Each structure stands twice: as C-alpha cells, then as structure tokens.
Amino acid sequence: MTTMPNAGLPNAPLPEIWARFQETSPLLSPANRAKRTILVVGTGLAGSSAAATLAEQGYRVKVFCLQDSPRRAHSVAAQGGINAAKNYKNDGDSVFRLFHDTIKGGDFRAREANVYRLAQLSNAIIDHCVAQGIPFTREYGGYLANRSFGGAQVSRTFYTKGQTGQQLLLGSYGALLRQTAGGRLSLHPRTEMLDLVVVDNRVRGIVVRHLLSGQVEAHAGDAVVLATGGYANLYCLSTNARSGNVTALWRAYRRGAWFANPCFVQIHPTCLPAQGSQQSKLTLMSESLRNDGRVWVPKAAGDRRRAPDIPEDARDYFLEARYPAFGNLVPRDVASRQIKEQCDLGLGIDGGRTVYLDLEDAIRAQGLTAIRRKYGNLLDMYQRLTGDDPANEPMRIYPAAHYSMGGLWVDYSLMSNLSGLFVLGEANFSDHGANRLGASALMQGLADGYFILPNTLGPYLAQAGPNPIDARHDSFRSSQEEVNAQLGRLLRIRGSRTAADLHRELGLMLWDHCGIVRSEAGLRAALAKLPRLREEFWGNLMVPGVGVDLNQALELAGRVADFLECGELVVQDALHRRESCGCHLREESRTEDHEPRRRDEGYAYVAAWEYRGQGQAPGLHREPLAFTLVTPGQRSYR
Amino acid sequence: MEKLIHLTLRVWRQSGPDRPGRFHDYQSGPVATSLSLLELLDLVNERLTLNGEEPIAFDHDCREGTCGACGAMVDGLAHGPKAETTLCQLHLRDLADGGLVVIEPFRAWAFPLIKDLVVDRSALDRIMAAGGYVSVDTGGAPEANVIPIPQPDADQALAAASCIGCGACVASCPHASAMLFVGGKVSQLACLPQGQPERARRVLAMVAAADREGFGACGNHRECEAACPKRLSLRHLARMNREYLSAR
Structure with a gap:
C-alpha cells in the first residue's frame, strides 16, 4: 500500500497556516462540548495541560495515569529549561529564528508547518505559566531571566534553576486538579492503558487495567488523547523513569495507528555510566556542564593512573582536538558519537565505557565558588549518586538513551491516521525531526496541550459527531477478553527468567546494534536475534503472583513484551534509512572526512509504518518533507 | 575495585x-x-x-x-x-x-x-485540588514581563515550590501532619503577585482539606524539615500559619 499521509495543511504561507486553520475550522458549541467525553492517557506536561484546558472549555474529561499521582509523570525530571522566542535579551531572536534552529537541529526531518506553529506558540506558553505562578528565575530588576542552552546562539531559555520540568508540571497538575472540583474532570491514577478500541477506522475508547485491583475495564469516549511519553526505555537503561514504556503507543499501532520514524531516539552524551548489571537508571547530568567541563581520556590505552596523576600531555581532549571551533560544546549527537568511538578504541577510563568530564581548569580559572554558583546542585547530585566529589576528581560520563523523536504519526491537528486518536508531546513524531534541541521538549508538550489540541479537537468533533458506541459494545468486550488473555498467558509461562532480565538483554543488544552508530550488518544481526529473544520471553518468562492484585512484575512483563515487538520496528526503520541523520551515524553514509552524510535525495520523508499483522512485514507510508522557508544544508561543526 | x-x-x-x-x-x-x-x-x-x-x-x-x-x-x-x-x-x-x-x-x-511498602498518598492530591493553584484558564494571560517580581520573592517562591510530594514530612511527624506540604504551596503562591486574589481562600481551603483527610496538627517537632529530601524550610510552614490567621 502506498497511501500518501495527508497532513491536512491549509493552503497558506507558513507564518499564516495556524491562523488560517483556526479561522476556517468549524467550532463546537459549549453545549455540545459538555456532551463529549475525552479520554486523556498520560499526565506529563502534554497530557495534564491538554486535560485541564479541555475541561476549562467544557468537555467531560477522564484522565488516566499509571503512577499514584499525576504529578509523578517524567516531565518532572527535565532540568534545563523551556525555549521561547521572546527576544527579551535583544539578541536577534524571533519566531523565525526559533523555528529555523529547531528544524535545523532536527536535521530537516520534521514537518515545517508544525515546527513553525511551535515557535509561534512558544511565547504564549511563558505568559500562561507565569500567570499560573510558576517561579521562573528572575533578574535583579524582577524581570524574567534567560540563558543560552544547548549551543544556541541566542539566550531564549526560561528556567527555574535546575527544576524547570518539575515546576511546569506542578503548574499543569494544579490546573488539572482545579478541574476535578468542577466535576467535569475525573482522575484515574494507577491505571494503565492496555488497548485501543477502534471500530470502522474511528477510535471509540480504551481498555485499561487498574493496577491495584488488577481489574480490566473499558472506557468509551468521543476522542482519545495519548500523551504517554517516549520509549527510550527500549534500551532498558536510559535517562527515563522506570515506568516509561511504549505500551499505549504499541497497542494503538497494533490497532492501525501509524508509527513514524521509530528509529529516531536521542542519545544524550553526558549521563552517569552504567556500573554492574543491577543498575536501574542512567541519570542525566545537565549538558550545561559542558560550558565549563572538558571531555578527555588518557592518550594511552591501558593507562590506569588516577585522573589527577595523569599529566596534561598524556591526556587527549578529543572533542577540542577534533572540533576546534565548537570544542566541548559540539551538539549532542557529535559528542555522543565521539565518546563512543574513544571507548570502542579501548581508550575509555580503565578500558571501560566511560570518559572524563573535567572541571579542574574551570575551577582553577574561576574559583570553586563561581563554579559552585553555576553548577552547585549538579555537583551535589553527582556526589550523592557516585560518592565522588567533582571538585577533587573529574566526573565520569557516558552517553545514554534519552528521548524518542519518533512516535505515532499525526497530521497538522495532532490526530493520527485513526479518526479520533490524538497524540501529544513526546508520544508523537512531529516537531523534532531526527534530533531534538535542548529545552524544546517542554515547549512542545505544553504547546500541544495548552494551545494546539484545544483548538483542533473541536473542529474534529464538529465534523465527526458524537461516538454512538459505548463501553458495552462487543468491540470493548472482545478487547477486554484479549487483554485478559494476554495477562493470563504471561502468568502461566512460569519459566526461569524475569522480565527485568530479558529487558536487560534486549536493551544491551539494541544499544550495540541500533544505538549511536548503526550499520547494515549490525542491524541485520539485531533482526536475527529479536525473534529468538521474543521466543525466549514467551517460553521462559517467570511472573509470580496473580492478575487480580497489585503485581508490578506483571506490569513490567507486559511492557517488555511490547518493547520486544517495538524493537523490531525500530531496527527495521533504522535499516531502511540508509543515511546518517540527526543523532545517528550510519556507517555506510559518511563524508570523505568521516562525518555523517544526510541523503536528502533518497530520505527527505517521514517514514510512517503500518501494522500488517503478527509475523507480517509492516507497510511503509512516506510523507515527503518540503521546505519553503529554510534550505536544508549539511551540518558541519568542524 | x-x-x-x-x-x-x-x-x-x-x-x-x-x-x-x-x-x-x-x-x-x-x-x-x-x-x-x-x-x-x-x-x-x-x-x-x-x-x-x-x-x-x-x-x-x-x-x-x-x-x-x-x-x-x-x-x-x-x-x-x-x-x-x-x-x-x-x-x-x-x-x-x-x-x-x-x-x-x-x-x-x-x-x-x-501492599508491602506501597501506601495510598492520594490525600495529598485532594489537598492540592482544594486550592493549590492559581485559577487562570488557558488563553487570557498577560505578557509575561508585565509584572516584575522582586528576585528575592521569586527565589522564596521557588524554594517553597521545590516540594516533590513524597509524604516524608507526614511519615516523620509524630502527629502525621501535612502542614509542611500545605505550607510549601501556600507559601509559594503567597510570595507571588499572581497568588494574591485567592490568597485567603486558598489557605483556608487547603488547611480544611488536610484536616478532612485526617492529617494531624503541627506540634512544632520539626521532624518534617529534617526528613524532607528537598529541605523545605519550616519558614514556609510559619508563613502558612500567618496566612491562615490573617485569612480568618
């Protein structure tokens, strides 16, 4: 099948598309909104801001999250900040420049109109968040402070010290809770979505498992909103929270929603390295540390001296040497790749997978007090996690999976190819192309939730009318039966390996074959291993306990089952994209000086994959990417 | 090694x-x-x-x-x-x-x-639902820099807002009081101009919600401050008490 995905863009010049969309779309009256039920899954920035705003508009909203409280969603962990094109610093920023940086940062693999709208809405987000009482960092005069972030040439990042995600999430969480009082919004915490119900190509509702009772329940609605975050936990060890999973997206994919650019997963260069097999998490160290930290390894493989004992001429500051113009501030993908290459050459610290991030020179030049003023909370965090003081010896870092740019395919109104299924935030594919810029995730989540969906849902519902199918319909019953059957199957295997153990094996394998650097041979090797690993899972898994109880092992098993399938799609997507792009280097696609080569002639499109059944190869839909306001160029940091 | x-x-x-x-x-x-x-x-x-x-x-x-x-x-x-x-x-x-x-x-x-180590902390969400927000709908906000906020006030608000809602303050308190938790949110919004219109209503509603949920009263043991992983200062609890008295 070669259906061309239709983004549904109004015909207008880029800066006017969003206004044209709003002006020409039908509206849904307040009386009719009160009759429509919207199911929102996920309570991170995108989900909670969408749910709150829809309830403000008068919709009936049911909100689901798997944590005990909506405030726990992983947006809470974002440290750096949120971008907006306010140009408060008078340094030449504008909507166009934010758009341009974002589309270029994504290596020209995002949809231009969506990114332009994101930049246009960025300022309204800051206005709204300030009105909510979010305590952004301010200058002495009382006005909002900005900083430069992630190599941007302008200072457009708003922040609340190192807890921007937490504060923004508490703002949207407050807005969400405020709506519970009015009775229009109901909260369903400790509830996990396990299936999407689709009849006649329209989404009718969801099937969920209540995680305390184990009961599988059906909820019907006029539209379903997935804001379930990303799937970087595919790699098992990542910077994501432990509960991060692909299950909601994957079950939607299996019901017909297209999965776009699944292989685009960002690897963040500055994370704490893995130690031993029991490590549960690779904590991110903010990349702002690279402003003053120098990345190095010993020049000689096998140099096992302690860092302070290694003299200057025996150290290789490889980023500075290779990229004199940008030095330690090269983009995330370049830094990650170089760090990996050094370690693959056996030059990592103690021969392992870790390099130094060293503040010694900065401390000598600026004094420890100044460095602590800038990074105090990060240095404390490092010391708390590792027991070592970065003031005395360099930090040890290694790249880790961090953010998935890929996600379910959506059109301009953030609706998937299934009518009535909207996908927001990290869960969709739309804005970050093949690589995401720092401080852009929070911006996208809140743009989607506060401003875009509330303006696109009404027009959809005005045209589609109410959903006449309720939760007693056969389709819900058969979906519940399937969900229960799978849960029963997981519990009955009674083999000899835990889901956590199988997840580790999957993660390590994908990290090796489908991580920072990819090759035809490696990807094919992964494709050969995945079915065997799935077989091992379904033949040898051990899940104790019962289904009708709080059973965290069962929850994990279900998520790992989906990762095992999703991993295959990620590898297939990576295999088909024979270009280096965004955060990934494809061995076969390099320039003469070994830098990544993007291939616009063959791959300037969004790859949207369609499920064709168990054991069948997925179908590929290509959405061509055209650029009217920017000219794609090769990135160069030499 | x-x-x-x-x-x-x-x-x-x-x-x-x-x-x-x-x-x-x-x-x-x-x-x-x-x-x-x-x-x-x-x-x-x-x-x-x-x-x-x-x-x-x-x-x-x-x-x-x-x-x-x-x-x-x-x-x-x-x-x-x-x-x-x-x-x-x-x-x-x-x-x-x-x-x-x-x-x-x-x-x-x-x-x-x-079950085992898992407890139900949803009471904290219900306290927040009683007033832990500014009642502003999406769409009508003025430009962000219209109201300057003195840096010390903004810093105080952020310090108060650093609570992560874990419940350690309650668990460590001999009275199982949630007053440091309530104090954090009340104090954050009391420090900011955006919090002023609902200032009195907020503190009364949130304290009443905490009472309704069965949390105890503060006995000034200060265990909460010592246990708080974010070191929320007792100052915020004290500010909440002032807010409460002046609201009544």
Whole structure:
C-alpha cells in the first residue's frame, strides 16, 4: 500500500497556516462540548495541560495515569529549561529564528508547518505559566531571566534553576486538579492503558487495567488523547523513569495507528555510566556542564593512573582536538558519537565505557565558588549518586538513551491516521525531526496541550459527531477478553527468567546494534536475534503472583513484551534509512572526512509504518518533507 | 575495585490492607556499594521471582529524586539516614557493612497501606485540588514581563515550590501532619503577585482539606524539615500559619 499521509495543511504561507486553520475550522458549541467525553492517557506536561484546558472549555474529561499521582509523570525530571522566542535579551531572536534552529537541529526531518506553529506558540506558553505562578528565575530588576542552552546562539531559555520540568508540571497538575472540583474532570491514577478500541477506522475508547485491583475495564469516549511519553526505555537503561514504556503507543499501532520514524531516539552524551548489571537508571547530568567541563581520556590505552596523576600531555581532549571551533560544546549527537568511538578504541577510563568530564581548569580559572554558583546542585547530585566529589576528581560520563523523536504519526491537528486518536508531546513524531534541541521538549508538550489540541479537537468533533458506541459494545468486550488473555498467558509461562532480565538483554543488544552508530550488518544481526529473544520471553518468562492484585512484575512483563515487538520496528526503520541523520551515524553514509552524510535525495520523508499483522512485514507510508522557508544544508561543526 | 558489603534487609510484608503484616528478613549476599538501596530491592525481587515468590511491592519511578514516588522508613527514618536524599538516591555506601536495615512503609492515618511498602498518598492530591493553584484558564494571560517580581520573592517562591510530594514530612511527624506540604504551596503562591486574589481562600481551603483527610496538627517537632529530601524550610510552614490567621 502506498497511501500518501495527508497532513491536512491549509493552503497558506507558513507564518499564516495556524491562523488560517483556526479561522476556517468549524467550532463546537459549549453545549455540545459538555456532551463529549475525552479520554486523556498520560499526565506529563502534554497530557495534564491538554486535560485541564479541555475541561476549562467544557468537555467531560477522564484522565488516566499509571503512577499514584499525576504529578509523578517524567516531565518532572527535565532540568534545563523551556525555549521561547521572546527576544527579551535583544539578541536577534524571533519566531523565525526559533523555528529555523529547531528544524535545523532536527536535521530537516520534521514537518515545517508544525515546527513553525511551535515557535509561534512558544511565547504564549511563558505568559500562561507565569500567570499560573510558576517561579521562573528572575533578574535583579524582577524581570524574567534567560540563558543560552544547548549551543544556541541566542539566550531564549526560561528556567527555574535546575527544576524547570518539575515546576511546569506542578503548574499543569494544579490546573488539572482545579478541574476535578468542577466535576467535569475525573482522575484515574494507577491505571494503565492496555488497548485501543477502534471500530470502522474511528477510535471509540480504551481498555485499561487498574493496577491495584488488577481489574480490566473499558472506557468509551468521543476522542482519545495519548500523551504517554517516549520509549527510550527500549534500551532498558536510559535517562527515563522506570515506568516509561511504549505500551499505549504499541497497542494503538497494533490497532492501525501509524508509527513514524521509530528509529529516531536521542542519545544524550553526558549521563552517569552504567556500573554492574543491577543498575536501574542512567541519570542525566545537565549538558550545561559542558560550558565549563572538558571531555578527555588518557592518550594511552591501558593507562590506569588516577585522573589527577595523569599529566596534561598524556591526556587527549578529543572533542577540542577534533572540533576546534565548537570544542566541548559540539551538539549532542557529535559528542555522543565521539565518546563512543574513544571507548570502542579501548581508550575509555580503565578500558571501560566511560570518559572524563573535567572541571579542574574551570575551577582553577574561576574559583570553586563561581563554579559552585553555576553548577552547585549538579555537583551535589553527582556526589550523592557516585560518592565522588567533582571538585577533587573529574566526573565520569557516558552517553545514554534519552528521548524518542519518533512516535505515532499525526497530521497538522495532532490526530493520527485513526479518526479520533490524538497524540501529544513526546508520544508523537512531529516537531523534532531526527534530533531534538535542548529545552524544546517542554515547549512542545505544553504547546500541544495548552494551545494546539484545544483548538483542533473541536473542529474534529464538529465534523465527526458524537461516538454512538459505548463501553458495552462487543468491540470493548472482545478487547477486554484479549487483554485478559494476554495477562493470563504471561502468568502461566512460569519459566526461569524475569522480565527485568530479558529487558536487560534486549536493551544491551539494541544499544550495540541500533544505538549511536548503526550499520547494515549490525542491524541485520539485531533482526536475527529479536525473534529468538521474543521466543525466549514467551517460553521462559517467570511472573509470580496473580492478575487480580497489585503485581508490578506483571506490569513490567507486559511492557517488555511490547518493547520486544517495538524493537523490531525500530531496527527495521533504522535499516531502511540508509543515511546518517540527526543523532545517528550510519556507517555506510559518511563524508570523505568521516562525518555523517544526510541523503536528502533518497530520505527527505517521514517514514510512517503500518501494522500488517503478527509475523507480517509492516507497510511503509512516506510523507515527503518540503521546505519553503529554510534550505536544508549539511551540518558541519568542524 | 568495587567495594562489596553484606546486608540483612528486614522488610515489612503485607499482602493487602486488611491482611496481617510482618517483617521478613532477606540476605543481600555480597553486593557492590555503588548500588542504591532500591537497586538492592530490585535484586532481591528478581531472586524472589525466580523462586516463584511474590516480590516486594514498592513505589518508585524517576530514580533521581524528583518524582516523589518512592519513600519508605529506613531504620525508622523517612527516606533513610542520609540528609536531603530520597530513598532512590540512598546508596549502600551510606549504610554500614554487615548491618541490619529495617525497611517499613510510611505509616499515617491518612496514608492507608496498600501492599508491602506501597501506601495510598492520594490525600495529598485532594489537598492540592482544594486550592493549590492559581485559577487562570488557558488563553487570557498577560505578557509575561508585565509584572516584575522582586528576585528575592521569586527565589522564596521557588524554594517553597521545590516540594516533590513524597509524604516524608507526614511519615516523620509524630502527629502525621501535612502542614509542611500545605505550607510549601501556600507559601509559594503567597510570595507571588499572581497568588494574591485567592490568597485567603486558598489557605483556608487547603488547611480544611488536610484536616478532612485526617492529617494531624503541627506540634512544632520539626521532624518534617529534617526528613524532607528537598529541605523545605519550616519558614514556609510559619508563613502558612500567618496566612491562615490573617485569612480568618
């Protein structure tokens, strides 16, 4: 099948598309909104801001999250900040420049109109968040402070010290809770979505498992909103929270929603390295540390001296040497790749997978007090996690999976190819192309939730009318039966390996074959291993306990089952994209000086994959990417 | 070389709210001190799973001290013996080799036990729902820099807002009071111009909600401040009391 995905863009010049969309779309009256039920899954920035705003508009909203409280969603962990094109610093920023940086940062693999709208809405987000009482960092005069972030040439990042995600999430969480009082919004915490119900190509509702009772329940609605975050936990060890999973997206994919650019997963260069097999998490160290930290390894493989004992001429500051113009501030993908290459050459610290991030020179030049003023909370965090003081010896870092740019395919109104299924935030594919810029995730989540969906849902519902199918319909019953059957199957295997153990094996394998650097041979090797690993899972898994109880092992098993399938799609997507792009280097696609080569002639499109059944190869839909306001160029940091 | 230690974990096991609970001992075997205590629980759980036994249920998520999902009493202290540290960031190097580590759930009337170390903290959400926000609908906000806010006020508000909602303050308080939790939000919004219109209503409603949920009154023991992994200052609780008195 070669259906061309239709983004549904109004015909207008880029800066006017969003206004044209709003002006020409039908509206849904307040009386009719009160009759429509919207199911929102996920309570991170995108989900909670969408749910709150829809309830403000008068919709009936049911909100689901798997944590005990909506405030726990992983947006809470974002440290750096949120971008907006306010140009408060008078340094030449504008909507166009934010758009341009974002589309270029994504290596020209995002949809231009969506990114332009994101930049246009960025300022309204800051206005709204300030009105909510979010305590952004301010200058002495009382006005909002900005900083430069992630190599941007302008200072457009708003922040609340190192807890921007937490504060923004508490703002949207407050807005969400405020709506519970009015009775229009109901909260369903400790509830996990396990299936999407689709009849006649329209989404009718969801099937969920209540995680305390184990009961599988059906909820019907006029539209379903997935804001379930990303799937970087595919790699098992990542910077994501432990509960991060692909299950909601994957079950939607299996019901017909297209999965776009699944292989685009960002690897963040500055994370704490893995130690031993029991490590549960690779904590991110903010990349702002690279402003003053120098990345190095010993020049000689096998140099096992302690860092302070290694003299200057025996150290290789490889980023500075290779990229004199940008030095330690090269983009995330370049830094990650170089760090990996050094370690693959056996030059990592103690021969392992870790390099130094060293503040010694900065401390000598600026004094420890100044460095602590800038990074105090990060240095404390490092010391708390590792027991070592970065003031005395360099930090040890290694790249880790961090953010998935890929996600379910959506059109301009953030609706998937299934009518009535909207996908927001990290869960969709739309804005970050093949690589995401720092401080852009929070911006996208809140743009989607506060401003875009509330303006696109009404027009959809005005045209589609109410959903006449309720939760007693056969389709819900058969979906519940399937969900229960799978849960029963997981519990009955009674083999000899835990889901956590199988997840580790999957993660390590994908990290090796489908991580920072990819090759035809490696990807094919992964494709050969995945079915065997799935077989091992379904033949040898051990899940104790019962289904009708709080059973965290069962929850994990279900998520790992989906990762095992999703991993295959990620590898297939990576295999088909024979270009280096965004955060990934494809061995076969390099320039003469070994830098990544993007291939616009063959791959300037969004790859949207369609499920064709168990054991069948997925179908590929290509959405061509055209650029009217920017000219794609090769990135160069030499 | 990685340092190895051996610990005995004495963990509260209770299969449900209405079932009897008891302590159960688990030997860690030799384990690296670089592990966090929760990673040791993961390891114990994998062993239990392979024996066909029920793993220890516990809440956790971000594993970097921000989400507030984890929490338990470790040797009688909320989140364990290390200051300004959530349970997920407590590492074995912070514990004594060969020692006994007693792990029990947060205990409070308003935090009913669900299973093992998992308790129901939804009462905190209901307190927030009573007024922990500024009532502003999306769309009508003025330009962000229209109202300058003195930097010390903004810093105070952020310090008050750093609460992660873990419930350690409640679990450590002899009265199971949630006043530091309430004080954080009340204080944050009282410091900011955006919080002024609802200032009186907010503090009355949130304190009433805390009372309704069965949290105790503050007795000035200051255990909450010591246990708080974000070191929320008692100053915010004091500000809440002033707000409350002037609102009445």
